[in-house]
Amino acid sequence: MDNRNISIILSDLDGTLFHDDKSISAYSKQIIAEAQKRGILFGVCTSRAKVNAVKFLDGIQPDILITNGGGLVTVEMPKQVRHDGDDGRYDDNGVIYSCEFTVEEIRTLIKTTFEVCGPDAVLSVDNDHGLYCNTKEELGDKYWTHTDFADFNETAMKMCIETLDREKIEKVASSIGIDKIDYLPFSDIPWYKLSKKGATKEKAIEVLCEHLKIIPSQIAAFGDDFSDIGMLKLCGKGLAMENAIPEVKQIADEVCASNEADGLAEWIKNHLL
Known part of the structure; x- marks a missing residue:
C-alpha cells in the first residue's frame, strides 16, 4: 500500500x-x-x-x-x-x-457478576464522565472512584471483571443476552472486558x-x-x-x-x- x-x-x-x-x-x-x-x-x-x-x-x-x-x-x-x-x-x-449499557443492563450485569464470581468479585465500570471500582487497591491508575456498586445507577460503556474464567464471563453476559455483548480478555492482566456489541x-x-x-x-x-x-x-x-x-x-x-x-x-x- x-x-x-x-x-x-x-x-x-x-x-x-x-x-x-x-x-x-x-x-x-x-x-x-x-x-x-x-x-x-x-x-x-x-x-x-x-x-x-x-x-x-x-x-x-x-x-x-x-x-x-x-x-x-x-x-x-x-x-x-x-x-x-x-x-x-x-x-x-x-x-x-x-x-453504552442502559442503567438496567449494567445493574443486571453487576448483580450477576457477584452471583457468578462471588461476593468478593472485583470489577470496574466506566462511562463518559467517571471510572468506578469496588477495590481500593492500586490498579495502575489514580483516577478511580471507589464504590461497592450496591446503588450504582448510571449508564456504562464498559465493565471489567477480574477473572480469566471464560465460562463465568459468558454466564454474566447471558444475563442480558450474550448476543448483545462483546467480551475479550486482556493479555497483561487477569481481567475480562465486557461492552455492548457496538x-x-x-x-x-x-x-x-x-x-x-x-x-x-x-x-x-x-x-x-x-x-x-x-x-x-x-x-x-x-x-x-x-x-x-x-x-x-x-x-x-x-x-x-x-x-x-x-x-x-x-x-x-x-x-x-
Missing part, C-alpha cells in the same frame, strides 16, 4: 504509545506534532475511559479520541479541516458516537470514517493486544508493536519496534514524514 494515502494515525495507548511506566517520550510527542503539522490527523484508540486517558496525554493534542473500548468517539478537529456542514454534527463535547474499536472507526467522509484504507493503526485485532484488520495499514501478543502480530501488515523503543514514532518518521 502507498503510505502517501495515509491521512489519519490511530494509536492504542498501553503497550503501544505508552512506555511501560505509562509515560510518552519527548521524541514521540515531537514526531506526532510534526505529523499533525503536515496535515495528518492523530488519534487515540484505547480501552481506557476518556476521563482517564486524557490525564496521560500531556504534550499531545489528539484530533480524535476513541475511548472506552470504542464506546465513545470524540473529534476535536481544527475548523479548517472540517467539511462544510459538519458543525451541526458536533455536540458541545465533540462527541460523534456513544454506545462498542468496539472497529465499529468506532467505521463511524469515524463515515463522519469524516474517508475510507479505512486512509488510516494507519497501531496496537498490541486482543482489542486491537479488529482495528488493525480494518485499517489500511495495521501495525503491531514488537511487544504485541502473537495473535496481533499474525494479522498485522507490519511489525514495528516496541513501545519502549518508540516504535510508533519511528514508523511515522520513516514512512510518513
